[in-house]
Every structure is written in structure tokens, then in C-alpha cells.
Amino acid sequence: MFAPVAEASGKRRIARSAAGPRIALRGVMSLRRLTQARLNQARGMKNANLLRWMRQVGLLLTMAMVSACGEEYLQSTIDPVTDYGEVSQSLYLQVFWWTMIVLAVVWAVMAYILVRFREKPGQERPKPVHGHMGLEIAWTIAPAIIVVAITIPTIKGVFKVQRPPEGDALVVEVTGKRYWWSFHIPELGVTTANELHLPVGRPVSLRLESGDVIHSFWVPRLGGKRDVNPVVTVREGGEEKRNWMHFTLREEGVFWGQCAEFCGEAHSLMGIRVVGESEEDFQAWVSDWQTTAPTANAPEDASEATTENPLVARGREVFFRESYCVLCHSIQGTVAPGTIGPNLTRVGGRSTIAAGMLENTPENLELWIRDPRSVKPGVQMPGAQYDVTYEGVTFPPTNLDDEQIRALAAYLSSMR
Amino acid sequence: MARAAVIAQDDHHYTSTGLSSWKVGFWTFIGSECLLFASLISTYLVYKGRSVVGPYPEEILNIPLTSVSTFVLLMSSLAMVLALDGVQRGSRKLSLIWLGGVILLGSAFLGFQAYEFTHFVHEGLTIGTNVFGSSFFVLTGFHGAHVTGGVIWMITLWIMAARGKLAPADSLKVEIAGLYWHFVDIVWIVIFTLVYLIQ
Amino acid sequence: MTGLWSWLTTVDHKRIGVMYFLTSFFFFFVGGLEALLIRIQLMRPENAFISAETYSQMFTMHGTTMVFLVAMPMAVAFFNYVVPLQIGARDVAFPRLNALSFWVFLFGGLFINSSFLFGAAPNTSWVGYANLTSLQFTPGRNVEFWLIGLSILGISSILGGVNFITTIINLRAPGMKLLRMPLFSWMALVTSFLLVTAIPVVAVALILLAFDRFFGANFYEVTAGGDPILWQHLFWLFGHPEVYILILPSFGIISDVIPTFSRKPLFGYPVVVYAGILIGFIGWGVWSHHMFTVGLGPIADSFFVASTMIIAIPTAIKIFNWLATMWGGALRFPPPMLFAVGVVAVFTVGGLSGIMHASAPIDLQQHDSYFVVAHFHYVLVGGALMGLFSGIYFWFPKVTGKLMSESLGKWHFWTTMIGFNLTFFPMHFAGLFGMPRRTWTYQAELNLETWNQLSTVGAFIFGISSLFLVWNLFRSWKKGEAAPANPWDAATLEWSIPSPPPHYNFPVLPKVRSREPLWDEVERAEVEAVTLSEPEHEPEMPSPSFWPLVVALGVVLSWALVMTGVWWAPLLGLALTAFGIFSWAFQPAFR
Structure with missing residues (x-):
């Protein structure tokens, strides 16, 4: 049950390690630079000192190990770069503090109780206390106040994040x-x-x-x-x-x-x-x-054709003539009309393929064309050796050989 | 105190509320059924006017015919009341007549429904035609299944009465069956109003 | 009567309770094993320890199992065993119906797990969102096992709910007014109301799905105008009350445990009761807070923000009252109390992260991320499961007549606390840093490895900690010290009868005059005069019956045969059900 996939994933890992770091680095470096810039900006803007302090500490706490290890989180929910994200962020920090305060109070009282009221040897049963109306009212009102304090900005935020922008979006x-x-x-x-x-x-x-x-x-x-x-x-x-x-x-x-x-x-x-x-x-x-990518179509005059990378030319032949890629994929400016699969216009210029799973290198493109399931189980693209059924239509195995696949990858990569 | 407790011990029918547990339990069950039908009816209402192709309800629902079947079902509730009265009075004859009436009227209602369903299918409305077909057949079908269950229950009681095994002491059995029957009836009134009358 | 046959035909609420417990305890390890496979898979980025498809089956079955086959039935096990004893009844109102509930539950649980034998375990998550569950997008039998299994389990829950409502309303001992009932029985009552009202709603959602899949209906088919969001509404209309179905029994347990070991009555008893009822009520008006990302519009979102915030108040009130109960008490810390205190400490964390989700714009980030996974495990493991553990240690002496090992119990508690927190606390961070829920793997660049590794280590510690409980249960059952009638010096009726109780529970029904009958010297003497006496004639008890088992088989068969796709096949099962019901109806309840 597990073996084939483990093997497949092995391939995936090799493919990734050959090329992995570049993308990561790209994301991380820009992030570092930008985070610093935004922090500076934020410092200039904020008015209330305490509030600012609380925000900073809140972020520090929630990102506890972040700062310690200097990790960068590419999908962090608390590092927004849009107006929308900042609404969630500011609410998060508010609520974070309220919850911290409540938690601290409950735990502190509890710790005190657990130490202070431990049974002493020979202690009699304590005097029964059945309740206290004043206390009950107090601890009904206290959370109610907190809840109202959270609800009001929340509802404002709810409307804010769903409001269409004014002007030209x-x-x-x-x-x-x-x-x-x-x-x-x-x-x-x-x-x-x-x-x-x-x-x-x-x-x-x-x-x-x-x-x-x-x-x-x-x-x-x-x-x-x-x-x-x-x-x-x-x-x-x-x-x-x-x-x-x-x-x-x-x-x-x-x-x-x-x-x-x-x-x-x-x-x-x-x-x-x-x-x-x-x-x-x-x-x-x-x-x-x-503008149509220069290599997308065959050059019109013969002199250019002779200087063109033969592998790319061969790949174009495979794409348009020797396979049925065009049934599902289209490339702007060419005759490829397919709309079922991703549009491949300037696909060579993307940083990744397979929806962010592989770095966009010719080797990874080859792997993807030959055996997409090894990268993405359940993918609805046929491999060289297997068919796929999409909305009731069966697409047969592409039966492309290694030479064809290599050329195809070169052609796709060439369109940057 | 001990004496009161001993009495309680010897009485299987002791309950805190004085009500029979069967009654309490059955009311609870009916509460649960209410939520079942509420969800089915809500589904129907949510999909009202959202069918992409016909036949649409206004083209196909037959209000006069369904009014008759609704009347039939209402009359069966009356028969149910009289049947319970018959059992409580210990009259085997009245019990048989009115339980028989419930069975006949209930079956007649089912007959109307069977006719309606087959007619709709002939008109091209099946469960797969559109969301109206899906929600209509499932809602009324569930109700019909409840009526069918009720009719079987009534037949059982009728046979018991015929064998003389439905004494006034057993009237709780008929009362609970009656609860069920009236409940199913009321649900139909709601369905009739929301599905047929308010279009 | 002894032996296997006596268990198959039993209608004794105590035996049924024990069977409920053992079954749910077994499924606890099944679900736990699934969790460990999930954790191994997530230990490293881009791992392929199990395939994506297997992973989908694992998290679907883990959720389904833990909710429907562990937390709910284990609570019902306690309802069964404890509620009649607490309210002074000889059995539940409908003993044979009770047996039916159990058998239907058992067969339903086995049915849904039998899917593993066909390699077709459910794989569309425990919430089974339409239209992923349609024939078009998930062909296979996986969804069918799930929807039929849940339908079967639903029947068991509704019948159980009806039974316990009737029992609690109608079978209280003389003098046991509603506001004298122990809190656990109270919460059993509220939970039962939620069961009978919430389950039919999900039943309808499942029925619609069944009609879509088996008969070509259009309920969730977008091309015909069907709306997949309908599923979400129906599911969460059930789903949120379900959360309280899971948590309220545990609240009930610790509301009995904390006063016992504080040696003080529950502080603010009526307030705690009303807070519980209020939670049950408001629980019906908050369902769309599971759907903030769906796009219901800001007005609907705001309404559900507000209702969700409100429900935090009665929850907070309960916590404050538990603390006030301990205040000024003479606290003892045997394992049941440790777990009860643990619940208060840990549930608070889950409750507070719940407040974060109630704020919709925050939830848009945290929804379906590991932050939510952390939140509901704090609530359902820290809140519900640990409360049930507390109940196990609390009532074990009553059930078996043996005391459990306290030192093993302490080991269990501390390893659980460490394992639990190590597993679930880091998930907050994984979620904050963008790890979505139900994800087979994650990319190395996301830097989520450390958090996941901590969770995996924690999960294994948690897994091992459960073995302490197994060993303790087994050892104590075999050779624990004999337990007296009231080993904890507790206040409520179940402790007034011998451990283990005689099959008729109370030779004579006791008369109750207060909430803590065993803490008042005079009342205690009165009660024990009857409860500990040897009766001249044993009270007549309902006779065993084979028919609940037959009916349960019929119910499961009729549903299972739906899968054949032959329209008349389910009628075979219905025929067996009908045969069982008639035989049952005409078999006298008492011999």
C-alpha cells in the first residue's frame, strides 16, 4: 500500500534537492528586507506608547521561537502586507491580550487555591458555602464587558474586510x-x-x-x-x-x-x-x-531557424504535432487552444510548476511531464505511461519517450 | 417514610411526574421528529424557485386533488380520536370500527400520494429532474413513509382489538399510537400549506 | 444468569454501561493509532510515510472515530451506569430500548470501520463537505460507508437521548427534585435534549446525500441548482450542539468530582445548572461561526460573532464557580481530582482560543488551520476526554468494587498533561505560521518542521500515557483493594449503595431531602438504612431480551443493503427489523 508512493516521493525529493534552494532564498531574502522596512514605518506611525509596546510584546510572544531561531515564515498569518491583513492582525493582537489577561487571572487564582487550600492532616470538613449572589453577578458582568469590548471592533472589522474598494480596482x-x-x-x-x-x-x-x-x-x-x-x-x-x-x-x-x-x-x-x-x-x-514569446512559434525566416536551439524546435514539434498537449493547454499567440489545464503562456518565466510544488527547471519539467503522479497524487494530467479520466473523458497515456520529453521541457522553459 | 418507599418499590408505574414513561418518552421522540421534518421542510423552502429546468411546482401541483387527500387525512385523525374513546369505553365494536376507519382513511391518503407520484413521473418530474423534484419527493416521501408506518401500527392494534386484547387498561397503547398519528397529520398540514398553498 | 448469552440479552443499565465503555475504550485506541500515523506522516516536510489517499482516510476516520465512537459513547457509558444510581432509579425508563441503542452503536461502529477491509475507508474528512462527497468527485464506496455508518450511529443516539430524558424526568427517587439532582445527571439531561434535537438535522443532511448518491437526486448538484453550502448549514446546525454534546458530560463529571474532593458543596449550584442549560440553548444559534469563510455576508457574520461571544459568558461562569468551590475547601488530589483540575486549567486555554475564532476577521486567518486543530483538541481532549478520564477514576470503585492504583493514576495524569500539551500547544504556532488543516504534507520552505516534530513527540508521549490507564484498569479490576460503598466520602446517592451495586440498585427507593444526602448525618443514616439493607424479596427487574439485538441487526442490515444499489434489498433488513420489533412488543417486559 505504501511502497509505490514512498518510491515516488523519493523521486520528488531528489528533483527538489537539485533545485530547491533558489526559490526559498528568493522568498526569504525579499521578506527579510521588507519586514525591516515595515517595522521602521510602523514605529514612525504609532502614537500611544503603551499600545505600541503591547503590540510589540504581543508579536514577540506569539512569535516566541521565531525571533529566537531567526526563522522566516512564508505563510505567517501575523505578518500582513495588505490593508485586509492588517485588520485581522490588529484584532488578533487585541484579543490576544484579553485572552492572556483572563488566562493569567484564572491560572493565578487556581494556583493559589491549589496551594493554599490543600487539605491539612486531621482537617474537618470545611463549612459548606452554597453560593454568593454578588459574586455570581460580578463574574457574569466581567466576562460580558470583555466580550462586548471584543465584539464591537470585531463587527467593524467584519464590515471593513468585506467592503469593495472605492475606485479603480x-x-x-x-x-x-x-x-x-x-x-x-x-x-x-x-x-x-x-x-x-x-x-x-x-x-x-x-x-x-x-x-x-x-x-x-x-x-x-x-x-x-x-x-x-x-x-x-x-x-x-x-x-x-x-x-x-x-x-x-x-x-x-x-x-x-x-x-x-x-x-x-x-x-x-x-x-x-x-x-x-x-x-x-x-x-x-x-x-x-x-506579446507572444519569441520561441513560441517556429521562426518565419529560414536564417533564424538555423540559429535556433534545435532542442527547442524539436520540443515545439512534440508539443504541437506529436502529442495532444494542446487539447488541454493553450499558449498565447499560438494555435494551442486548450482550456482544461493551466495556460502555459510564458510558463518558463514562472518560478514554480505543479502549483508551487517544484522549482521551474527543465529537469523538473521533464519529471512532471513524464510522471506527474509522483509529484502530485490524484493529479488530473496523463503521464507518459498512464491515462487519466477527467469529467468522463479518458485521456490515454501520452507515450512520450525520454527524447521527446526532454525536448518538450526545453521548449516550455524557453518561453520566459 | 419507609412505608412510602415500600409502596414505591412495589409499583412499577411509580414516576416522578405521575405521567407514564411511555408518554414522556414518546413526546420526546416526537420532538426529535419535529426537527427531522423541520430540516426537510427547510430544505424544500431553500430550493424553492431554484430549479433550473421544469416542471416547476406551479405547473404540476394539483391543489384540488391534494385538498381532498388532506381532508381524508384530517378525517382519519377524527377517527383516531373516536377509536381511543372506543377503547377507553371498552367497546370492542367501536374500537374496531374506528381503528378500521383510521386504517382505511390512512390507506386512501397513501393511494392519493401513490397516484400523485406516478402522475408526476409521467409528467416528467422525477427525483433527478431538478431541485424541486428532489426536495419534493424526499419530503413528501418521508411523510408518506411515516403514514405507512402508522397504518401498520393501526393494523396491529386492530388485530389486537379483534382478538379482544385491547381492554380499557391498554388504552395507553392506543393513546400513544394516536399521538403519533395526530403528529403525522399535523406535519401534513404544514407541508400542504407550505408546499401546495403558498407557492 | 452468566456467560456470553447473559451479556447479549442483558437489559441492565449497568452492564450496558460497561459494554458502552469497553467498546468506546477500544475505539479510543483505534482512533489513537490513526492519530499516531498522522503524526508520523507530519513529522517531516514532504514526507511520504503514508500515501495522500491513506492520509485522507486516516484523518477522516480519526475525527469520525473520536467524535462518534469515543467521546459520545463514553459519555453515554457514564449516563448508563451512573445516572440511574445518582437519581435513585432501578434502571432506565426503557431498558430494552437501551440495549437496542448499544447494539446499534456497536454495529454502526463496526460497520464504518469495516470499510478498512475493503480499502475504502471514508476519505472526505469528518465534516464531509458537499460537493466533494458527490459521486462525481469521490466515486468509490468511501463516502457511502461514512454516510451509512453515521446514519446508523445517529439512530442509536436519538434512542439513547429519548431514554435518558425520560429516565431523568420520570424516574427520580422520591424527594429528588430537579434542583437536587447531581450536576452530572443534569448535564446528562441537557446533553440528551441536544442529542434528540441535533441528530435529526444531520440525519437529514446525510439522507439528502444518500439520495444524491444512490438515486440521482440534485441536493448538492450545482449544475441543477443544488447548493453545497446547504450541507454546511445542516451539518453545523447539528455540529455546534454536537460540540456541547461532547463537552457537557465532562462538565457534569467535574462538577461532581470537584465538590467531592474539596469536601464542599458545589458553589452556586443553580447558576451552574442554568449556565449549562443556557449553553445548550445558545449552542443552537452559533452554527455559522464555522462558516465565516463561506461568504455569507457581513450581516450574517456579525450576528454569529455576537451569538458566539455570548456563549462565552455561561462557560466562564462555570469555570469561576468551580474555582469558588475549591476556594476554602480541604482539597485532596487523588486521580479523579487531578484530572478535574486539569480540565479546568486546560479547557480554559481552549475556551480562550475559541474567543479568537469568534472574532470573524481573525477566524478568516485561523479557520481550517492548525490553530483551529489546536483549539478544538484543547476543548475536546483537554475538556471532554480528560473529564471522562476523571469519571473513570471516580466511578471505577463503584463499578467494580475495587480501588484503582493511585500512583499509576498519577503517572497517567502527569504523562497525559505533558504529552497532551506538547502535542497540541505547538499546533497553535504551526497554524499561526500558515499550516492548513487536513494537509498530507507541507513544504520544507514553510519552516513548520520544528512545530510538527514537537507535536509528534508529544503524541507518542500521550499515546504511551494511555497505556498507564489500560494497565491500571486491568490490574485494579483483577487485584485492586476492595472498595467500600463510599470510598471518596462523596455526597450523592450512587455512593449510598454497595460497590459494586446489586443488580436492582436500590432494594427500596430512598427518600431524598437535600442535594448532598450523604453529607448530612441524619439524612445519611436514613438513606443508608434502606440502601444498604438486604431486601426480603429482591425487587422484580425487567427480564433479559434477545430482541434488541435482532432489531439492531435488522437496522444495520437495512442500511448496509442500501449499498448494493438494488432497490428492494434494504427491505430484507426492514423485514428483520419489523420481525424483531413485533416479537419485542409482544414479549412481556417483566417475567
Whole structure:
């Protein structure tokens, strides 16, 4: 029962260790730099000294071992980079202190009782005390006050995080599918998968919809999660219901996330990367996407054809002629029309493949094309040796040999 | 004190409230059933107007016919009251007549329902057609299953009465069956109102 | 009558209680084993100790087992054994129905676990969210085992609830007014009300799912206008009262244990009772706090924030009253008291993290993360399970007539505290740092390894600690010291009769005049004059019956045959059920 998967995972680990560190480093370094910047900013802004102190200590306490070990947490829920995230964060700190105070009082009283009222040798049964109305009223009112103190800012926060932004928001249509994410930006005509670039400073509205079961979009540093529900079919004239998530990025960086609602076998392997970048970098990314990658199509004049990397040319042949990749995948500017699987436009420029599971290297691409199940059990993509059934249609094994796969990987990588 | 306790000991029917445990237990059970039907009815209401394809309720529900079957079921409750009275009076004849009435009227109601179901299927409405079909058949089907159970229960009581095993001392058995029957009846009134009348 | 047959046909609430306990205790180790496999898998990032599919089955069965086959039935075991003794009754109101509840529970538990034999254990988590559970997305038999198993268990719970409500309302000894009842019986009453009202709601959710899967209905089918969110509403409408079904029995136990070992009556008895009732009531109005991420809109979210916050108040009141009970007492610390105090200390942590989740914007981060896993284990292990452990140590002498080893009990307590906290406290951090729940593995870059390793080490310590309990139970049962009628100098009626109790419990029903009948010299003498006396004629007790077992088989068979997909197959089971019911109805209860 366990053996095949253990073997498969072995492959995965090897593939990762060959290439793993780069991505990690990229995320971590930008994070370190940015965290420092934000802390400085925060220091300048805060007014009440005590409040600031409490915030700092609260963060320190909750991140106890964090600072001790200097660990960086790529999916930290208490290190927000958006306005949305900061609402949760500030509430968290408030409630954190209330709970700490209550816990300290209860435990202190209890400790006192356990020491002070231990039975002494030969002690008589204590005088029975049946209750005290004043005390009962007091300890009904005390928690009630605390609860009200928490509820009021909470409800404000509830409305704040669900309020659509005023003005010109960048709308992104997010579709969760088992086990990957599609991102479509209608106003720019951009469609990409698993790795979304977003500009800092401009409000963003994510429109969430599922292509199959319920998922949940969770990139902790952007803010809380929101369920990605399948859209219920409505009668003509009815209104379809979808969830939205609104935020404005305050910082650049690579933000990690993943599906947060159990959606099946590979639920844990359904990662998200959000790349927050300056408006210029974002525009550059968009225009990259909008212009067809140089290697996507065969060169038109013969002289260029001779200088082109033969492996890439061979891979293009495999992609369009010797396989049925195009049934499911599309590449902007080419004839590939598929919409079932991730859009592969400029796929070579993404930092990861397989929804954040593998670093994007030719070797990992080969592994993924040959044997995707070894990376992601339950994946709905056929391998070289096995078929897959998707919505009732069986896609046969691709039967690609090593030479074809290597060329295919080279072709895909070339489109940066 | 000892004397009171001894009396309590010898009496299997001693209870704190003075009510029979069967009655208390059965009321509790009916409370539980209320939640069952409340959930089924809520499901029906949630899906009201959300079917994507027809037949829709307004096209297919037959209010006059169902009014008749509702009346039949209401009459069965009356028969149930009279049956209990018959048993309490110790009249075998009255018990048999009115228990028989409950059985006949209950079966007639089921007949109406069977007709309605087959008619709907002919009209193209099955449990898989749309959310109306799913929630309608499951809700009314569950109710029908309850009526069926009740009819079997009544038949059992009728046979007992026919064999002379339903003395006034056994009237609790009929009373509890009656509780069940009235409950099922009331649930139908709610279903009739919410499903058929208010569309 | 002795031997196997006597157990199969027994209608004695004490024997049924013991069978409930042993069965749930067995499942406790099954669920624990599943937990350990989960912990080994998560010990390292990108581990593949077990496959993703196996992992899904493990966490689904761990949750399902611990909730439905351990915590609930173990509480019911205590209801069975203790409640009639506490309220001064000879048995429950419907002894044969009680046997039926047990057999249905046993067969339901075996049925759902039999899925392992087919390699098709449930794999869509204990909450089984639609539409993942639809035929399209989870073909296989896995979901079917789960939905049928839970339906069967639901029947057992409803019947049990009806039985205990009736027993407590109707079979109290003379003078045992409602507000003289021991707190455990009170909480059994509230729990039973929750059972009979909450279970039908989840039953409907399951029935709709069954119709979708077996008969092509559209309840959760989005293309036909069905809405998967309906499942979540129905499930949590049941699910939140269920949380109180799990925790209130434990609150009841420690509300009896703490006064006993403080040698003081419970402080604010009526307040503690009303707080319990209030928790049961408000528990019905908070379900959507499990659904803050679903997108119900800010108005609905705000309502459920407020109702959830309110429920914190009666919970806090209970804690304060327990502390006040100990204040000024003469505290003794045998194992039942250690566990009771442990509950107060540890449950408080779980309750407070619950406040965090009640604040919706915080919950949007913490929902379905390991922070929530930490929270509900603090509540359900620290609160519910440790309370049940306290009950085991407390009532074992009554059940077996033997004393348990105190030193082994202390070992058990301290290893449990260490193992438990080491397992679940680091999960708060794993969650805060972005580890989602129900995740087969996590990437190395997330830096979650340390927290997970701590949890895994803790889990093994916790696992080992349970062996102390097993050994203690077994050893004490075999050769523990004989226990007197009232080894703890406790105040309530169950301690007025010999240990173990005679099969008729009370030769003559005692008359009660206060909440602590055994703490008043005069009343104690009066009560014990009857409860410890040898009766001239043994009271007539309900006769054993084979039919509950037959009916239970029929019930399970009718459900199991649904899986054949042949429409008339379940009728075979129904026929057996009907045959059993008729034979039962015409068999006299007393010989």
C-alpha cells in the first residue's frame, strides 16, 4: 500500500534537492528586507506608547521561537502586507491580550487555591458555602464587558474586510480546480496559472469561483482565506453568486499560499504564489504576457531557424504535432487552444510548476511531464505511461519517450 | 417514610411526574421528529424557485386533488380520536370500527400520494429532474413513509382489538399510537400549506 | 444468569454501561493509532510515510472515530451506569430500548470501520463537505460507508437521548427534585435534549446525500441548482450542539468530582445548572461561526460573532464557580481530582482560543488551520476526554468494587498533561505560521518542521500515557483493594449503595431531602438504612431480551443493503427489523 508512493516521493525529493534552494532564498531574502522596512514605518506611525509596546510584546510572544531561531515564515498569518491583513492582525493582537489577561487571572487564582487550600492532616470538613449572589453577578458582568469590548471592533472589522474598494480596482478572476489555480485578468486579457503578479498600491479584487469542489484561497500574508465555491446554476435572469476578496498590497515580495479547504487527494499540494511588485514591474510582466514569446512559434525566416536551439524546435514539434498537449493547454499567440489545464503562456518565466510544488527547471519539467503522479497524487494530467479520466473523458497515456520529453521541457522553459 | 418507599418499590408505574414513561418518552421522540421534518421542510423552502429546468411546482401541483387527500387525512385523525374513546369505553365494536376507519382513511391518503407520484413521473418530474423534484419527493416521501408506518401500527392494534386484547387498561397503547398519528397529520398540514398553498 | 448469552440479552443499565465503555475504550485506541500515523506522516516536510489517499482516510476516520465512537459513547457509558444510581432509579425508563441503542452503536461502529477491509475507508474528512462527497468527485464506496455508518450511529443516539430524558424526568427517587439532582445527571439531561434535537438535522443532511448518491437526486448538484453550502448549514446546525454534546458530560463529571474532593458543596449550584442549560440553548444559534469563510455576508457574520461571544459568558461562569468551590475547601488530589483540575486549567486555554475564532476577521486567518486543530483538541481532549478520564477514576470503585492504583493514576495524569500539551500547544504556532488543516504534507520552505516534530513527540508521549490507564484498569479490576460503598466520602446517592451495586440498585427507593444526602448525618443514616439493607424479596427487574439485538441487526442490515444499489434489498433488513420489533412488543417486559 505504501511502497509505490514512498518510491515516488523519493523521486520528488531528489528533483527538489537539485533545485530547491533558489526559490526559498528568493522568498526569504525579499521578506527579510521588507519586514525591516515595515517595522521602521510602523514605529514612525504609532502614537500611544503603551499600545505600541503591547503590540510589540504581543508579536514577540506569539512569535516566541521565531525571533529566537531567526526563522522566516512564508505563510505567517501575523505578518500582513495588505490593508485586509492588517485588520485581522490588529484584532488578533487585541484579543490576544484579553485572552492572556483572563488566562493569567484564572491560572493565578487556581494556583493559589491549589496551594493554599490543600487539605491539612486531621482537617474537618470545611463549612459548606452554597453560593454568593454578588459574586455570581460580578463574574457574569466581567466576562460580558470583555466580550462586548471584543465584539464591537470585531463587527467593524467584519464590515471593513468585506467592503469593495472605492475606485479603480484590478479585478482578477480566480478559478480553483483540483489541484491548481487559474488567474485571469479581464481588463488586461492575461491568463496565467498558480503564480499571480500584482502591483503594489493598487486595490485588487479577486473574484473567486471553483471549477469543481469547494476550495479556499489562502495566502496568509495577503489576509484571511475566502472559500472558492462552485457557482450554482441559476434560472435565466437569476443572479449567480461568487465570493470576492479585496485588498491593496503594501509591499513587494513573493507571498506563499495554498488551498485551505480539503478538496481531495492532493489538497495539500495546491500551492499559490503571489508576486507583489512595483507598478512598472507589473506592467512589464503584463506586456511580456501580451506579446507572444519569441520561441513560441517556429521562426518565419529560414536564417533564424538555423540559429535556433534545435532542442527547442524539436520540443515545439512534440508539443504541437506529436502529442495532444494542446487539447488541454493553450499558449498565447499560438494555435494551442486548450482550456482544461493551466495556460502555459510564458510558463518558463514562472518560478514554480505543479502549483508551487517544484522549482521551474527543465529537469523538473521533464519529471512532471513524464510522471506527474509522483509529484502530485490524484493529479488530473496523463503521464507518459498512464491515462487519466477527467469529467468522463479518458485521456490515454501520452507515450512520450525520454527524447521527446526532454525536448518538450526545453521548449516550455524557453518561453520566459 | 419507609412505608412510602415500600409502596414505591412495589409499583412499577411509580414516576416522578405521575405521567407514564411511555408518554414522556414518546413526546420526546416526537420532538426529535419535529426537527427531522423541520430540516426537510427547510430544505424544500431553500430550493424553492431554484430549479433550473421544469416542471416547476406551479405547473404540476394539483391543489384540488391534494385538498381532498388532506381532508381524508384530517378525517382519519377524527377517527383516531373516536377509536381511543372506543377503547377507553371498552367497546370492542367501536374500537374496531374506528381503528378500521383510521386504517382505511390512512390507506386512501397513501393511494392519493401513490397516484400523485406516478402522475408526476409521467409528467416528467422525477427525483433527478431538478431541485424541486428532489426536495419534493424526499419530503413528501418521508411523510408518506411515516403514514405507512402508522397504518401498520393501526393494523396491529386492530388485530389486537379483534382478538379482544385491547381492554380499557391498554388504552395507553392506543393513546400513544394516536399521538403519533395526530403528529403525522399535523406535519401534513404544514407541508400542504407550505408546499401546495403558498407557492 | 452468566456467560456470553447473559451479556447479549442483558437489559441492565449497568452492564450496558460497561459494554458502552469497553467498546468506546477500544475505539479510543483505534482512533489513537490513526492519530499516531498522522503524526508520523507530519513529522517531516514532504514526507511520504503514508500515501495522500491513506492520509485522507486516516484523518477522516480519526475525527469520525473520536467524535462518534469515543467521546459520545463514553459519555453515554457514564449516563448508563451512573445516572440511574445518582437519581435513585432501578434502571432506565426503557431498558430494552437501551440495549437496542448499544447494539446499534456497536454495529454502526463496526460497520464504518469495516470499510478498512475493503480499502475504502471514508476519505472526505469528518465534516464531509458537499460537493466533494458527490459521486462525481469521490466515486468509490468511501463516502457511502461514512454516510451509512453515521446514519446508523445517529439512530442509536436519538434512542439513547429519548431514554435518558425520560429516565431523568420520570424516574427520580422520591424527594429528588430537579434542583437536587447531581450536576452530572443534569448535564446528562441537557446533553440528551441536544442529542434528540441535533441528530435529526444531520440525519437529514446525510439522507439528502444518500439520495444524491444512490438515486440521482440534485441536493448538492450545482449544475441543477443544488447548493453545497446547504450541507454546511445542516451539518453545523447539528455540529455546534454536537460540540456541547461532547463537552457537557465532562462538565457534569467535574462538577461532581470537584465538590467531592474539596469536601464542599458545589458553589452556586443553580447558576451552574442554568449556565449549562443556557449553553445548550445558545449552542443552537452559533452554527455559522464555522462558516465565516463561506461568504455569507457581513450581516450574517456579525450576528454569529455576537451569538458566539455570548456563549462565552455561561462557560466562564462555570469555570469561576468551580474555582469558588475549591476556594476554602480541604482539597485532596487523588486521580479523579487531578484530572478535574486539569480540565479546568486546560479547557480554559481552549475556551480562550475559541474567543479568537469568534472574532470573524481573525477566524478568516485561523479557520481550517492548525490553530483551529489546536483549539478544538484543547476543548475536546483537554475538556471532554480528560473529564471522562476523571469519571473513570471516580466511578471505577463503584463499578467494580475495587480501588484503582493511585500512583499509576498519577503517572497517567502527569504523562497525559505533558504529552497532551506538547502535542497540541505547538499546533497553535504551526497554524499561526500558515499550516492548513487536513494537509498530507507541507513544504520544507514553510519552516513548520520544528512545530510538527514537537507535536509528534508529544503524541507518542500521550499515546504511551494511555497505556498507564489500560494497565491500571486491568490490574485494579483483577487485584485492586476492595472498595467500600463510599470510598471518596462523596455526597450523592450512587455512593449510598454497595460497590459494586446489586443488580436492582436500590432494594427500596430512598427518600431524598437535600442535594448532598450523604453529607448530612441524619439524612445519611436514613438513606443508608434502606440502601444498604438486604431486601426480603429482591425487587422484580425487567427480564433479559434477545430482541434488541435482532432489531439492531435488522437496522444495520437495512442500511448496509442500501449499498448494493438494488432497490428492494434494504427491505430484507426492514423485514428483520419489523420481525424483531413485533416479537419485542409482544414479549412481556417483566417475567
